[in-house]
Amino acid sequence: MNRTLLRQFAAAALFCAAAVAHGDGVYEPVPLKDDEQRLIDESRELHGYFERQSLLYNEPRVVELVASVGRSLAPPPTDGYIDYRFFVLRDPSPNAFALPNGDIYIHTGMLARLSDTAQLAAILAHEVNHVAGHHGIVQFRSTNRKIVASMVLTGVFGGIGSVISTGLAASMYGFSRELEQEADDQAVALLLASPYESQALPEIYGVLARDYEGITPRMATIWSTHPQLEARAQRTREQVAGAPSGRRDTAEFDAIVFPIRTMTIRDYIQDDYPRTAMALAENLAARYPEHPELVQLTGDAWAAMGALTQFDEEELSNRERARNANRRVMRTRQEREAQLLKTPEGQAALRENLGRARAAYERALAIDADFAPAYRGLGEVAERLDEPRAAAAAYVEYVRKAPDAADRAVIVQRLRTLRDQLRTEETSDAATTSN
């Protein structure tokens, strides 16, 4: 047993040593070897896949903003296979990535979290440098060596497991620590040479470091693939210290990205990330307090919290984060809620969260009495609090005020159930009276 463990440890150590011993990015022409053309082909195929799956976000003003900022930062391509193109992907997770052919994607979830054009420029400057430094190809060559080495090791020691790779995996999930740091360093240089505020680069690491749901364990080992976000923030903060102020274009950015922000909040609610939704919604509602849709979205986020309690991010241990993440996979939403409702804390949290949701919907109606979605929200809150009469009244109001709503059939279905409940109540009341 000990011998096996020692062998596995030795294999792991050798593998890790191989993993960090690779070259830096190359900022001059890099001719492709035979099997590397596949990376370019895969990049093109991936774009076709995104198109076929309707995953490209095509709102012209947003697309043009991203493309114009990206183009202003991209250096001239060094190779025929590189053509810088910028796209927005319809995905609520905060991510961006660059493919070896120059295709750069930023998620709607990332755009929704940014404050201004300078932060967008910081993200794109980082990604542009992954392309300019041929990081995809450098990592591919390094990974191939690593995989061969690890296969030899696993073959000899019978131990640490197989290594699975696709050529573009690093481009999508992040490069080696050295290549990420190099992209950071080069991004600083690009930003300092641009009209944009260079302080935006350390700022975005603060944005990315938030773990509202408490499900991302923080890996702090020397072998973690990326430098920790806090460390990256600190390093880039020092690099841009003293630099002259640049453009942020906050108002223009906000106006263009506003629909993405509300869409992302809805996505987080639908995908059961209510704390994230609430943080984004409350931030937005605080900035636009007279906007009924934002107030209603805050209510939706509170309602989505259900029996969840709030917590202090800093106090959560890695173990708790890992456990939370595991629960999301192992249990359905309904099971997690039912589990929480078995405790007095969960029951109290549900009442409190639904109370806040109700207050938000009422506030939205105080701003605009005809704002139909707030009635739907009131109906949902009443239904969950087992108040069928109030729920039915709010739903009817919603359907009457928004007869063409996309979710009409869903609400009418709920009304069918409530009708049965009301009839039962009526029958029971009649029986009580006659007795």
Add this chain to the structure above:
Amino acid sequence: MLQRLLTNACAFALLGGGAITAQAAMHATPEFEEGATRPRTIAFLPPQAMLIKQKIVQQENQLEESGELANYLGASVVAAFKAQGYEVRVLTPNDVGADPELQELVLDASRRYTEILTQMRTRLPRQIGKRRYEAGDEMRLLASKLGVDAVGFAEIQIFAAAAGASAVSILTGFGSAGSSTLISVSLIDGATANIEAFFVPPVMRRGSIAGYDAIMADPAARIGELTEATLRDLPKADAAARAAAESDEDVLSDVEDLLEN
């Protein structure tokens, strides 16, 4: 995004593994088996195909070839359901892309399906009958928009190991030593939003399932055969068993009357 794709792939692979102990190709709720939630009309979202080629040091996801295979899967699923008397259609990516509202609903519903598919992998198949997997209002909205009783999902995964990769996997004991293909089909009811039926071939029927070379020799025919094997237990449509929906206005009037009392 790709993370989600890979999660799907893992879930799919584990589902296949989980089904090894299962004897039936269909896992369904009792109401589906009795007919009460068996749909009359079904719209399948664009079928998904994943073709993974395992080489010695790389694993390649063949996205373009996958698109063609997905078309064959869609055609064979339609044929199998029509043969049992269902009104069925398959949405194409163009159908979805042409309607921004539909596009939103499809993306939302697909994310929700991915979530429950990932959860289903741990307890398949017995939990389907207990209505453990509920896809929420996203699926109800989509079914309503499409005007159908149920939304369908069909997937095919083809794992092709090159000869070298097979040899290495035999030597090391890791990876796949051969090629394999797996199809799965789900039906989610537009009213309950539950997975009412899930079809995946049991291990006893895997003997007939072809590897990559056999599939590519005649993909339409082979995928047709595999789909037929997967959907062998699909019951006939039973329009009489499913309750007819009353009009929205009738429901609203009833509720308003009750509220006035």
